[in-house]
Amino acid sequence: MKTFKHVEYLWDDDKASALEGDEVALLLYRSNLLGADLRITNYGGGNTSCKVIDKDPLTGEAVEVMWIKGSGGDIGTLKKSGLAALYVDRLRNLENVYRGIEHEDEMVELFNHCIFDLSSKAPSIDTPLHGFLPFKHIDHLHPDAAIAIAAAKDGKKITEELFGGSIGWVDWQRPGFDLGIKLRSCLEENPNIRGIMLGSHGLFTWGDTAYACYMNSLEVIERCAEYLEQNYGKKGPVFGGEKISSLPPNERQARAAKIAPILRGFCSSERNMIGHFTDDPKVLEFINSNDLDRLAIMGTSCPDHFLRTKIQPLTLKIAKDADLNDVEAVKAELESSFEEYRELYSSYYESCKHENSPAIRDRNPVIIIYPGVGMFAFAKDKQTARVASEFYVNAINVMRGAEAVSSYTALPRQEAFDIEYWLLEEAKLQRMPKPKSLSGKIALVTGSAGGIGKAIAKKFAEEGAVVLLNDMNEERLASAKDEFIALFGKDAVATAVLDVTQQDQIESALKTAAIEFGGVDIVVNNAGLSISKTIEDHVQKDWDLLYNVLVKGQFLVTQAATHVLKAQGIGGDVINIVSKNALVSGPNNAGYGSAKAAQLHLSRLNAAELGMAKIRVNVVNPDAVISDSNIWAGGWAEGRAKAYGISVEELPAYYAKRTLLNEIILPVDIANACFAFVGGNLNKSTGNVLNVDGGVAMAFVR
Template structure:
């Protein structure tokens, strides 16, 4: 395939690599996936999980052995940026088109989805999405359906149809807003029949369809159409006046924005989690600030979004805070009182929207809390069931801001009418999709900070919590060790599950910084695991004052400070919480050469009891896990400590693991994962009414029995 030199693009990214594409020559499905991934890599072209792409090619019918036309199209769910073959639905084109013969009209739209299953060619393919007929009734070999900001800005403007016709000289068709489905597919075909030779179709308030005879032709056609839309908006921006009516208030400096965001996020999270635990996301992106600081904020925000993909992620409209950018957030009770009335108002608005728009068979009203919260002068908060969904909601609302900006520059922005928005949000097919989603894991919606989590017990606990659905703040005072752990977590869990922070548990400033990062990244904190520690094994004569101070600073003061500062966030949220202190069997057992470490561990244990007694009124549980001899991947067992313990017991360092195992009742070696399981036992949901407990994980050391 000979590819001409592409035009220069300013507003979209041309990513096609001729060499990579040539390796896929003749593999239409492979080229579809390649094209899809390129398009999905540019958020100016489509949103995460939004849009779909397809190709049609000949394949052998397994029943007749004859060649027949098959359509491969992105299946239900998924994301074109990360699309693989397993994410495609494969259907017989002739069977799909024959469904016209049984279609009973738009009032029976939803029943067609089940009939798509009778058209499936590859029985192992993904379930077909509601957009399948939109591709099936168009004759083109390769089709792209995207939600580009620039195109939707035109599609969502008052004069969108006229602008489209003039801008593209009639080569782009127009179909008015309609919910995706079988009937919309028929309307796309009708538009094409009435406008032969067009290169694409604009969907009112929705998005764009473009196509080509080859994967490359479709790709380049898509880029050119979007580039033309973006260029038109750029040329007209400012002609009607300043963006969003000009600036109403000024942003705080960046450091102050982050400070205000971190202070307020846990309070907002507490309100947003009134029905289900939510994870937050904060951004002060310059596009967000331009919008939330503008004169037109209230007017445009109250209108809601236009594209259904935007709306499904961001709800009917955002909540706009009436707080001043530099509002004093230290008086938490006063702030909560202000926000309480704001949330009550939002929930009332949402309930009225539901009652006004519901149908007899509509699903029950869902969570009435906002997804998007705008704080003028500071930034945007989004809340959802997990970090990825919260982050993507923010991305979608930024896309919506871009659409409003473009539409206002060239015309007047229009949003989906409330009834149409409701019909999308409470669509029975969307409800069925929600019901099919996997059951949440035990720690879904929870945020945990585990001190000293770059290795050993701390890393095992962090991994266990991440695997059970939590967002985790991994940290260490060893930067090199933390970088290694960070790479490991990124590879295993992805960017939305964790953040990594340098943390010195003896320094209040360092602790506060880590908690602020947790608040900005996830919205707050629910679980604190005080695990950071060190050991010094010496006789009482050999112990120095420096040794003593170090042990008590890290173990006792560290536990105290991390708990004290974290408590402030937990109280802001008013969601309860868990504190787990990793102590030691040495808190009970009097062993040789252990005065500093053993007494510090005893202090940690009693501090845990005192904390449990005080924090019960806040719904915060405080429990203790007592390990013993967890040697694997532990810095404590490096060097002098291991040598000291070996000397105390008259064995070699190499013999320590088996020595410790043999002295236990179960004759077992204790590993970091064993301690992680014990921590999970406290926070996994089965012990929600337990606090002040000590759980020994030492293989059974009778002298360490707490009672």
């Protein structure tokens, strides 16, 4: 096994041997290994391919076929369904109809005439870059270390000296057919090279086998990284040295949680955004440096970085120790910064646009830098925000390396614009699925590790929201988290241990929501319990517990969430899970029923008070939700059965028969009712009560 310091060698001979003879399987294996190391290439970045001999399904003749990552894929998670398969000779014959670089985009449609496997993925713009090179296995990667050299002012000279002529060089050019021809020309002029550096862009390496290609890629990247390491500090401190010091970790997290909802509110002026925060040491080194202001405004060099992070970040001028508790003052101070950024972006668009350019997109920043604290990213969903943040970390690594060996150069503004507003990129955006109803929304459902709460959280996640799962039971919470990750992915869920009677735990949960996602939009007060006893048997401890959890808990959670919702300034929803018992009198129910009535009226009071802030407060009244519900534990079922003179086993049928619809109520029914309030069709509705009880006439509100 070869040992590397700056990249990770992951090749397993036993696994690879099992794939021997299947070059496409080996391509996927190699791709997944390379994509697992973010120093080699980030999510969605780079491309890999292999060429094989296969039988033409029409003629039966042996033909050369190239399998390559399809449009929009990610090599780290690539499967065969994500590959495009093309006839190599047909792809190369497109050169006969190529009309020059001014007509570059029309070639993409012609790729479809070259498809070998009709069920394969649509070919990407990188296809000719691989097709015009003769090698069986090819990697096109975006390693930080290689791009640092490619983005250096003297990058071509450094590459020549570092590799002794064994790595070729092609100047920056937007990917496409012409760039593929230039790669072929570079190889023809330098037939003994082992790879090609693309100015400001990335690295091409190859091999006759999947393993040889893999090793070639690792060795070239390792050499680049070694060279950078040897030069760090020779020109002086990295990024010109430290200008300000970082706050301690706990203070960074506290300040990030305070300001994240405010930033999210500004970034959500056109559509709701989800946030991501990092205070990684590499980020802090850059954002606290003397060179921050000079380098940040230059933007990124690699087009993959730029597409995710926008023209440049917004650097906050607010002091790292400013008073963030005065939300209105902070908002007033940030308003001008955001307006300046929006004007800058508009000017960039107007000065660079073409007659056929797509309309200007969201003018808000994606990356926001807070010196001394950390870096935020805001995007349409958590994954996109996280990936944007990762790409900017890559850009920081590139700037760090380029400055160590030369000086950093970014893409010219016009080139950057032509990438960002490329008609092919716009077409890709237009093909994306329509956002789900709750895309861009953040939900906190109390008691969401099981029962009704989990059903609500699951419904929200299915509809596109990110959710903060919480529960008092850590084991149950961990199990729910695993279930949600399996269903919705790691970016859709975060967790917090939460007892709704403890204000510090409520604040901590909302802090987690702010750090993980940027704030909160939907708060569902669902946590509860039940005690069914006669008035003689009720003890003060029962009464206090019911009122602490149901009434005080609802009050404290809503109160704390209101601070976050108002800081964002984009409205929101509070839904309180109350009960039919808030409206219907029955035996053995003095504590629970009266607490539920208090919850109901507290909801009305909150709706009346919070409406001016566009915060809607509504109520869902369930009844007899027995399935997977904690409410039936602790003697409640026995108490209700005793009150009605029946057995516990008879309760579900008893409750169904007493309803107008003769239906058993399930947790998903409550979840659907909650979604009705937040799904977009009732945005002008507040102070309402929705009964989900199968129809109990005594519980009719009017």
